[in-house]
Amino acid sequence: MNTKTVISLLVIISSLLAISYAIADQATGVIPQTGLRNLASFYLENTLNPSNKSYWTASPEATSAIVWDYRGFDTFFETSVFYLAIVGCTLVFELYEPPKSKTTKQTELGLTIIVKVITKIVGILIVCVSASIALHGQLTPGGGFQGGAALAVLPILFIITMSRFALDRKVNDTSMIIIRALGLCGIGITVILPLFLGFITNNNAYIIQNQMKPDALVSLPSTIADKMMGGSLWMLNVSEYIAVGAGFTLAFLLLSLPERSFKKILEEEKYATY
Amino acid sequence: MSMNPIFPGLTTTTLLISCFVLPLFSFAVKKRRKFLDAYVLIFTFFAELLAIITFYNVFFVLSEPMVYKFGGWVPPIGIIYEVDKLNSLFGLMTATIVFLMVAYSTMYMKRDRIEWFYTLLLSLETGLLGMIYTGDAFNLFVMLEVTNISMYCLTAFYRARGEVVDSALKYAMLGAVTSSFYFVALIFFYASYGTLNMADLSSKASGLSFPFTGTPYGNIFVGTAIAVAFTLWTFTFKAGLFPNHFWVPDVNSAAPAPVAALSGLVVSNGAYVTIRFLYTIFGGTNLFPALFDSIKLILIIIGSFSAIFASLLMLLQKDVKRLVGCSTIFHMGLIFMGIGLGTDLALKAAIFHIINHAVGKALLFTSIGSLAAYAGSKRIDRLGSVGRYAPTTFTALMVGVLVIEGLPPFNGFMSKFMLYSAFLEVGLAPVAIIIIVSTAIALMAWMRVLFSAWFKKPDQKIEKVREFPTVIIPVILVVICIVLGLLTPTIDSAILTPTVSSLKNVDSYIQAALSSIGG
Numbered sequence: 001m002n003t004k005t006v007i008s009l010l011v012i013i014s015s016l017l018a019i020s021y022a023i024a025d026q027a028t029g030v031i032p033q034t035g036l037r038n039l040a041s042f043y044l045e046n047t048l049n050p051s052n053k054s055y056w057t058a059s060p061e062a063t064s065a066i067v068w069d070y071r072g073f074d075t076f077f078e079t080s081v082f083y084l085a086i087v088g089c090t091l092v093f094e095l096y097e098p099p100k101s102k103t104t105k106q107t108e109l110g111l112t113i114i115v116k117v118i119t120k121i122v123g124i125l126i127v128c129v130s131a132s133i134a135l136h137g138q139l140t141p142g143g144g145f146q147g148g149a150a151l152a153v154l155p156i157l158f159i160i161t162m163s164r165f166a167l168d169r170k171v172n173d174t175s176m177i178i179i180r181a182l183g184l185c186g187i188g189i190t191v192i193l194p195l196f197l198g199f200i201t202n203n204n205a206y207i208i209q210n211q212m213k214p215d216a217l218v219s220l221p222s223t224i225a226d227k228m229m230g231g232s233l234w235m236l237n238v239s240e241y242i243a244v245g246a247g248f249t250l251a252f253l254l255l256s257l258p259e260r261s262f263k264k265i266l267e268e269e270k271y272a273t274y
Numbered sequence: 275m276s277m278n279p280i281f282p283g284l285t286t287t288t289l290l291i292s293c294f295v296l297p298l299f300s301f302a303v304k305k306r307r308k309f310l311d312a313y314v315l316i317f318t319f320f321a322e323l324l325a326i327i328t329f330y331n332v333f334f335v336l337s338e339p340m341v342y343k344f345g346g347w348v349p350p351i352g353i354i355y356e357v358d359k360l361n362s363l364f365g366l367m368t369a370t371i372v373f374l375m376v377a378y379s380t381m382y383m384k385r386d387r388i389e390w391f392y393t394l395l396l397s398l399e400t401g402l403l404g405m406i407y408t409g410d411a412f413n414l415f416v417m418l419e420v421t422n423i424s425m426y427c428l429t430a431f432y433r434a435r436g437e438v439v440d441s442a443l444k445y446a447m448l449g450a451v452t453s454s455f456y457f458v459a460l461i462f463f464y465a466s467y468g469t470l471n472m473a474d475l476s477s478k479a480s481g482l483s484f485p486f487t488g489t490p491y492g493n494i495f496v497g498t499a500i501a502v503a504f505t506l507w508t509f510t511f512k513a514g515l516f517p518n519h520f521w522v523p524d525v526n527s528a529a530p531a532p533v534a535a536l537s538g539l540v541v542s543n544g545a546y547v548t549i550r551f552l553y554t555i556f557g558g559t560n561l562f563p564a565l566f567d568s569i570k571l572i573l574i575i576i577g578s579f580s581a582i583f584a585s586l587l588m589l590l591q592k593d594v595k596r597l598v599g600c601s602t603i604f605h606m607g608l609i610f611m612g613i614g615l616g617t618d619l620a621l622k623a624a625i626f627h628i629i630n631h632a633v634g635k636a637l638l639f640t641s642i643g644s645l646a647a648y649a650g651s652k653r654i655d656r657l658g659s660v661g662r663y664a665p666t667t668f669t670a671l672m673v674g675v676l677v678i679e680g681l682p683p684f685n686g687f688m689s690k691f692m693l694y695s696a697f698l699e700v701g702l703a704p705v706a707i708i709i710i711v712s713t714a715i716a717l718m719a720w721m722r723v724l725f726s727a728w729f730k731k732p733d734q735k736i737e738k739v740r741e742f743p744t745v746i747i748p749v750i751l752v753v754i755c756i757v758l759g760l761l762t763p764t765i766d767s768a769i770l771t772p773t774v775s776s777l778k779n780v781d782s783y784i785q786a787a788l789s790s791i792g793g
Contacts, residue, residue, distance in 0.1 A: 018500055019458070027497035028465030037468050038487050042351065055351070073344040073353045077404065077416045080290055081423055084397050087297075088427030091390040092439075174301065181298045188291035206346040207283050213346035215792065269434040 043070060054214050058222035059138040059230030067143065068236050069210045076191055076208060079240060082145075083184060086247045093254040094173070095265050100165065109163040119161045126154045134241035138230030144237035148244025155249040164256045173253055180246035186239030190232050194218050208232070279340040281331075282355045282365065282407040285324045286400050286417075292317040293396035300389035307388065311380040314392045318373045321399060325362075325369035332362040333772065338782050341409070341790040348791040349409070350471035350487055356409030358783060359776040360554075360625070363769065364406045364546050367629050368539050371636050372399040375532040378640050378747040382532060382647075391431060391530075398424035398536060405543050409787065411463060411555075412470040414547065415456055418512075422449050425540055428533040429525050441524035448521060452511040459504035466490055466497030472555055473787030476780055479559040485791055495562055502569065505551055513544025515610055516580035519603040523591070526599030527652070531643025534595060538635035541602055542628045545609050548573075549624070549777070552613065558780030573614030578708045580607025585712040588719035594646065594654050597719060598638050601678060604716055605631040608709060612693050619699060621777065622770040623692035630685045630758065634678035637751040641671035644748070645727060648739045654723055658732035661724075663739040668727060670748035675720045677755045680713060685758035 022028070036044070046055040047062045057065040067075050110116065134147025158167045191208045197218045198205025205218040210231040212219040220231035296313065303309040332340055339358035347353070357365070376395055383391060401421030408414050426449065430442035464470055467478050467490050474484045479498065483489045490497075511518035522541070526534045556566060584603035591597040605627065612624030644667045646652040649660040661668030673684070680690040690709060697706035758765065776782065 018503070022462065022496045022500040025496045026493045027462060027495075027500060029491035037491065039350065039468060042486055069345060070347055070352050071412075074413055074416045076287075077290065077400075077413075077420055080293070080397060080400070081416070081419045083294065084394065084420065084423045084427065087390055087393050087397075088423065088430070091387060091394070091427055092430055092433045094387065094390075177297050178301060181294060184294035185291075185298070188294050191287060192291070206343060207280070207287055208345045210345060216346045266434045 053211065056211055057230060057233070058211050058228065059233050060228065061138055061140060061230075063141065064137050064143050064230065064233055064237075068233050069231075072208045072210070072232075072236070075236075076187065079145075079184070079187060079243070082244065082247060083180070086180070086251050089251050089254055090173070090177070093257060093262070095257065095262065109166050111161045115161050119157050122157065123154050126151065126157075130245070131241070134237050135234070137237035138233040139228060144240025145244050147237070147241040148248065151241070151245035152248030152252070155252045159252060159256050164253070168253065171249060171253075173250055176246045176250040176253065180243050180250065183239045183241070183243030183246060187236055187243065190235045190239065193220070193232070279342040279355075279357075281324045281328045282340070282357050282362075282403075283342040283344060285321050285328075285365075285369075286404045286407070288324075289317060289321055289396055289400040289403070293393050293400065296393045296396065297389060310389055310392055314376050314395060315373075315380065317396060318369070318376045318399060321403065322369040322373045325365045325403070328357060329362045329366040332357055332359055333769070338789075339776075339786040341786050343790060348486075349787045350469045350474040350484065353413050354409045354471065354787065354790065355407045356473060356783065356787060357407055358554075358786075359769075359773040360549065361406045361546070363625070363773055364542070364628075365403055367542075367632060368399070368402045368406060371539060371632055372402070372536065374747055374750060375535050375636060375640075378535075378643075378744065379530075379532045381744045381747075382640075382643060383530065387431075391428070394424045394428050395532075395536075398428065402539050402543055406546060409472050410470055411472055411475065412460055415453070415460060418453055418456065418508075421540060421543070422446075422453060425449075425525070425533075425537065428536075429529045431530055431533065432528070435528075438528040441521075441528035445521045445525050448511070452508045452518070455504045456508035459501040459508070462497050462501035462504070466492035466494050466501075471787065472550070473784045476555045476558060477784045477788075479556050479561065480780070480784075481559075481561060482784075485788070495565075498556070498562060499565055502551065502556070502565075506548065506569070509544045509547045509551075510576075510610070511544070512540060513548065513606050513610070514541045514603050515544075515606050516576055516583055516603065519580065519584065519606075522602050523587075523596040523599035526602070527593050527595045531595075531639045531646075534598070534643075535636040535639035538602060538632045538639075541606055542632050545606065545613065545624070545628050548610070549613055549621070553616070553621070553777050554780060554783055557778060558784075570614040570616055573610050574705065577607045577610035577612075577614060578705055580604065580610070581708055581712040582607075582715075585715035585719070588716050591719070592654055593652055594642055594657065594723055595639075595652050597654070597723065598635065598642065600719075601638075601716060602631070602635060604712060605678070607712075608690065608693060611705065611709075612696065615696055615700065615702075617696055617700060618771075618774050618778075619692060620696035621774045622766065623689050623696055625773060626685075626765070626770055627689035627693065630677065630689050630755075633751060633754055633758070634674055634686055637670060637674040637748055637755065638678060640744075640748045640751065641667050641674055644741070644744050645671065648736060649732075650734070650736075654726050655730070656733055657723070657727040658730045658736075659728060660732070660736060660739075661727040663736050664741050664745075666741050666745050667748060670745070670752050671727070672724060673752045673755065674748075675717075675724065677759075679717050679720060683756075683759045685755055685762065688759060688762040 043062055047057050047065045048060045049056045057069040059065045130147045130150035133142040134144050137143035194205040194209035203218050204216040222231050339356050342355040344353045401417050404417030426446040432438045467475055469487045477484050478490050514522040581604050584600050588600040609624045609627050612620040645660050649657050677684040677686040680686040694706050694709050
């Protein structure tokens with residue numbers, strides 16, 4: 001073992017010991033914990049509290065309410081972290097002329113017809129299940145990101161069974177970039193919608209506000225046709241679903257590029273780094 | 275309250291939405307390049323205006339920090355932006371430098387894939403301003419991620435070069451690991467204090483209770499020690515302080531010049547967050563004096579070490595952009611020495627030096643970026659008399675060196691002198707000498723660059739150079755440096771002194787958050 005390894009090991013071990021010591025010394029509270037923390041019980045009591053609507057979110061799902069309403073501003077930017085990761089992926093892997101396959105016949109690409117037919121059947125199920133995860137985000141565990149991630153299984157299956165070229169013919173990078181941007185615009189509009197409502201109705205309103213507050217009397221509709229929609233929660237979930245689904249598809253399209261064609265194009269891109 | 279506190283909140287929200295929408299326009303518009311140039315300029319200028327309004331109001335209109343409640347949620351239930359004098363000053367600095375660098379990019383960057391470059395510049399500004407304005411420790415983590423991921427991708431912009439991808443990957447891997455350390459710190463903060471709001475943390479650390487969350491849950495002494503240790507690990511990495519400095523020269527060398535200039539703001543944010551944690555969140559506490567005294571002592575020691583070590587490293591560099599990177603480590607060392615000392619004068623010096631370093635670094639990179647492009651190389655020995663072909667840019671580079679190495683009458687001298695006096699004031703003359711010695715070493719390194727760029731015989735024939743219009747930005751930065759240098763006494767009394775006294779007035783920070791809860 002050289003000195004570098006020894007030092008790294010010492011740093012790792014001492015960090016772990018420090019964390020363990022802190023937890024054993026009850027830095028994180030008495031173990032085992034009894035009862036809820038004040039903030040947790042506040043969220044649980046107020047998320048769906050029709051008798052006191054000054055702190056409610058009109059959603060029975062406390063997790064979704066925390067993610068998109070109480071701490072919605074964080075999630076707005078977390079969405080952008082994923083968006084930027086895909087932008088970075090596009091920046092590094094984008095090719096101006098993606099390679100085309102030599103054959104145009106669908107049957108000559110990918111696996112056997114049995115696998116392809118099964119994939120198509122499963123594909124419909126994937127779309128249904130993922131949409132239901134996203135659309136019921138304000139009622140049951142789930143939400144936009146989870147739904148979008150489930151939807152992203154579809155392009156992967158498609159690439160494996162039918163090949164990248166077949167997927168590229170159906171959904172190219174440009175359309176995915178546009179669909180994703182539209183989904184993100186949906187999120188952006190929902191975030192600033194309360195400001196416009198407040199301006200029209202001459203009320204005070206806050207960025208990313210959902211239900212009315214004592215000092216800001218603007219509310220997004222909490223029910224539609226007697227179904228609980230959680231105000232802004234469903235709009236954000238649906239937009240996030242579209243953005244994440246399209247974002248993952250774009251990433252898979254770029255990452256499944258054959259290395260050879262990528263290298264060829266990069267060699268033409270010779271410019272200095274200053 | 276005389277003013278709606280929405281402006282800081284609107285800054286980051288607008289910037290992020292503009293960065294979501296940008297790819298749509300890049301497909302829809304015919305004259306793409308011109309449109310996109312105008313687009314980023316408009317949005318960064320808008321952010322600059324909002325930052326100016328925020329700065330003006332916080333300094334000259336309001337008497338206490340400005341609080342904006344996102345979604346109308348009161349702290350600590352939701353997220354707030356809490357803007358006091360310190361972060362409104364840094365917000366103004368960030369918005370100004372980003373706007374100038376975006377303007378420089380519109381003239382300097384000539385390649386394809388510019389829509390992604392601009393998207394990432396907008397998101398980088400979002401992240402930087404969000405880290406500065408936020409009053410919530412977890413929101414700080416989210417904005418840190420936004421900043422980080424934008425920086426990683428921008429570093430990898432020249433993707434066809436092996437060393438660029440290598441530096442970007444190294445930076446991304448290490449950055450991701452150190453950012454997770456802050457996440458570990460947040461777990462400990464939440465577990466022992468039961469809250470993530472900065473004002474709430476501060477009030478609990480002072481032994482007071484806060485509405486909705488009450489009193490701490492665990493043994494806050496051990497919890498605070500672990501959490502602060504991990505927090506400082508993350509943000510000294512961000513600040514490029516020894517021994518977490520190694521990414522700075524790589525990134526500075528690999529990234530396009532405007533991005534390398536913006537990395538000066540990323541390291542400044544590392545220093546800002548350290549000030550926020552040591553002096554706002556744990557500034558009012560007297561529950562654990564030994565802990566924070568030893569942390570500050572460690573900061574002085576590694577700061578001095580950074581300064582000496584980095585200035586020696588500067589002598590070894592062959593690549594002029596790496597040299598600026600090493601100079602950043604050196605200046606961060608000085609800044610952390612000031613933060614560690616923590617007297618009023620030292621904090622004023624540290625804050626002023628953060629600003630001077632960020633402006634100076636932007637000046638250096640805008641002039642070096644142009645000169646390297648004219649010479650066709652960023653190696654010091656290949657710059658061969660390029661200065662004679664581009665005299666204005668070369669003069670800007672010279673001023674940049676004088677600013678960053680601290681020669682009178684420029685601003686860099688003023689802040690270094692303040693730091694020097696701060697150490698003499700408390701009787702730490704040996705530490706004060708470190709400042710002088712490391713500056714002298716760094717100046718030698720810079721002389722090589724200036725000599726090569728003016729006197730050395732060129733290796734290859736340099737084409738006729740058109741300095742205009744890229745030279746506008748270095749010239750503007752030179753003017754800013756001269757103004758900051760000449761007006762130092764005014765800046766000291768009107769801006770720095772109030773900033774430090776508001777920073778040390780932790781009560782008013784807590785009270786502003788409390789009064790936003792209202793009745």
